[in-house]
Amino acid sequence: MSTPVTDSLTTADVVAAVTRFGAVVxxxxxxxxxxxxxIGDADHGENMARGLAAALEALAAEPPASPADALKAVxxxxxxxxxxxxxxLYGTAFLRASTAVAGKDQxxxxxxxxxxxAARDGIVSRGKAEPGDKTMxxxxxxxxxxxxxxxxxxxxxxxxxxxxxxxxxxxxAATVPLVARxxxxxxxxxRSAGHQDPGAxxxxxLFAAFASVAGQ
Amino acid sequence: MKKIINDPxxxxxxxxxxxxxxxxxxxxxxxxxxxxxxxxxxxxxKVAVVSGGGSGHEPLxxxxxxxxxxxxxxxxxxxxxxxxxxxxxxxxxVDGGAGVLHIVKNxxxxxLNFETGAExxxxxxxxxAAVVVDDDVAVKDSLYTxxxxxxxxxxxxxxxxxxxxxxxxxxxxxxxxxxxxxANVRSMGMALTSCTVPHAGKPTFELGEGEMEIGIGIxxxxxxxxxxxxxxxxxxxxxxxxxxxxxxxxSGDRALLFVNGMGGTPLLELYIAYRHAExxxxxxxxxxxRRLVGNYITxxxxxxxxxSLLRLDDEMVELWxxxxxxxxxxxxx
Numbered sequence: 001m002s003t004p005v006t007d008s009l010t011t012a013d014v015v016a017a018v019t020r021f022g023a024v025v026x027x028x029x030x031x032x033x034x035x036x037x038x039i040g041d042a043d044h045g046e047n048m049a050r051g052l053a054a055a056l057e058a059l060a061a062e063p064p065a066s067p068a069d070a071l072k073a074v075x076x077x078x079x080x081x082x083x084x085x086x087x088x089l090y091g092t093a094f095l096r097a098s099t100a101v102a103g104k105d106q107x108x109x110x111x112x113x114x115x116x117x118a119a120r121d122g123i124v125s126r127g128k129a130e131p132g133d134k135t136m137x138x139x140x141x142x143x144x145x146x147x148x149x150x151x152x153x154x155x156x157x158x159x160x161x162x163x164x165x166x167x168x169x170x171x172x173a174a175t176v177p178l179v180a181r182x183x184x185x186x187x188x189x190x191r192s193a194g195h196q197d198p199g200a201x202x203x204x205x206l207f208a209a210f211a212s213v214a215g216q
Numbered sequence: 217m218k219k220i221i222n223d224p225x226x227x228x229x230x231x232x233x234x235x236x237x238x239x240x241x242x243x244x245x246x247x248x249x250x251x252x253x254x255x256x257x258x259x260x261x262k263v264a265v266v267s268g269g270g271s272g273h274e275p276l277x278x279x280x281x282x283x284x285x286x287x288x289x290x291x292x293x294x295x296x297x298x299x300x301x302x303x304x305x306x307x308x309x310v311d312g313g314a315g316v317l318h319i320v321k322n323x324x325x326x327x328l329n330f331e332t333g334a335e336x337x338x339x340x341x342x343x344x345a346a347v348v349v350d351d352d353v354a355v356k357d358s359l360y361t362x363x364x365x366x367x368x369x370x371x372x373x374x375x376x377x378x379x380x381x382x383x384x385x386x387x388x389x390x391x392x393x394x395x396x397x398x399a400n401v402r403s404m405g406m407a408l409t410s411c412t413v414p415h416a417g418k419p420t421f422e423l424g425e426g427e428m429e430i431g432i433g434i435x436x437x438x439x440x441x442x443x444x445x446x447x448x449x450x451x452x453x454x455x456x457x458x459x460x461x462x463x464x465x466x467s468g469d470r471a472l473l474f475v476n477g478m479g480g481t482p483l484l485e486l487y488i489a490y491r492h493a494e495x496x497x498x499x500x501x502x503x504x505x506r507r508l509v510g511n512y513i514t515x516x517x518x519x520x521x522x523x524s525l526l527r528l529d530d531e532m533v534e535l536w537x538x539x540x541x542x543x544x545x546x547x548x549x
Contacts, residue, residue, distance in 0.1 A: 046293070183362055
């Protein structure tokens with residue numbers, strides 16, 4: 001008996017992952033607010049919880065026909081309902097991810113990596129942040145690189161997403177000593193060091209949600 | 217947290233409902249998406265001026281909607297920028313066919329959402345121009361930050377630019393004026409206490425009894441440094457020094473001096489600060505020709521203040537003096 005492996009993500013898997021992400025963010029709403037209070041304006045947990053709840057309502061109201069459809073519905077809801085910086089940044093990520101896998105019924109490991117690269121590039125181009133700026137890019141970039149490495153090593157979808165999730169987690173933790181150069185935390189200068197970035201933290205939650213669904 | 221609210225998630229909607237009732241002669245309020253529009257909507261042939269940002273800064277921006285100032289405002293969730301559909305709705309509601317100017321405070325979220333909202337409005341065939349306000353000298357090195365924040369100068373800009381639109385200036389002229397006022401205004405703020413965001417339920421930062429934060433923003437962001445509390449005159453000196461140095465303001469300049477309360481500081485204290493600020497400027501040979509003292513761009517119930525200084529020219533004085541009739545600012549009308 002070989003170990004069962006997940007070799008593709010279905011539309012239902014994408015919806016399940018977004019549902020899981022929403023649940024984790026809601027559970028950690030106060031934690032994200034606290035992280036944001038330390039270096040920002042205390043709205044990240046509230047905005048993400050509100051936006052994901054709206055996204056899940058949208059998915060329930062109009063069940064998506066494909067992974068790309070599901071990702072696009074999430075994107076549109078986040079862009080239209082969240083505001084702040086996290087709405088357009090996460091919204092752009094989901095929108096680019098959707099475009100990258102348009103027309104596919106199921107997502108293989110290569111599709112997942114393509115989707116992640118497109119999402120990361122979208123965030124970088126909208127937010128104009130680079131690795132080391134103490135933003136969500138510090139979780140996205142290592143996650144995408146780890147996903148690519150896992151794919152190159154012959155990994156399946158679950159291996160790709162597990163590697164990405166671990167790297168996003170490490171990337172979020174690595175934002176603690178950084179001095180912010182983008183977003184509202186940048187106004188604090190040196191005083192932003194010593195706190196974990198809230199956007200990188202919610203990014204790690206996103207990857208963990210996808211990895212847990214793929215690993216099931 | 218002690219607040220006169222019902223449910224934290226209803227704060228903005230219920231405040232807007234109250235505002236609509238209290239100022240039914242001046243504004244129309246829509247709730248989905250949330251938009252405050254000048255009574256009667258757009259004025260045919262005139263440029264419309266739209267601003268917006270997170271709620272919690274009242275009277276900014278909704279309190280400045282009306283004759284001679286803003287055409288519409290889009291209030292986001294507390295301390296969260298409005299969404300693109302709010303911005304699009306506000307822009308469409310007040311377009312009089314001569315274009316719309318967006319006045320955007322420089323915060324990552326506001327800039328991103330206004331860009332998207334402007335694109336949506338442009339797709340509807342509306343000509344949109346935007347100016348980003350960045351007057352906060354507390355943010356020093358713009359190469360390594362998101363750039364200076366938009367703070368107290370926003371109020372002065374909205375008044376002067378709104379008056380230019382009211383007199384019939386075209387979109388290019390209104391935009392150029394907006395950039396000129398922004399280039400001539402500088403601000404710096406401080407806090408004695410943090411505010412409490414309703415959905416967060418506890419103060420954004422903790423400040424000891426004998427401490428103050430210098431260089432705070434309007435979203436409960438902690439400031440750049442924490443210092444022992446000082447007397448009013450010393451605090452004013454600390455705020456004015458970087459403002460004067462930055463432009464720099466020089467002897468012979470004419471100025472508008474704006475002492476703004478952050479929401480929790482009584483006017484009694486703001487006037488004490490104003491008294492010393494005007495004296496300092498007089499000593500420097502700067503003529504204070506216009507002034508504004510009060511709570512105009514706030515940070516919920518934060519105790520503290522900001523000082524803004526605008527270098528005036530004849531046109532700015534004329535536009536400042538022009539009639540204005542809004543919920544929070546009214547003269548000559």
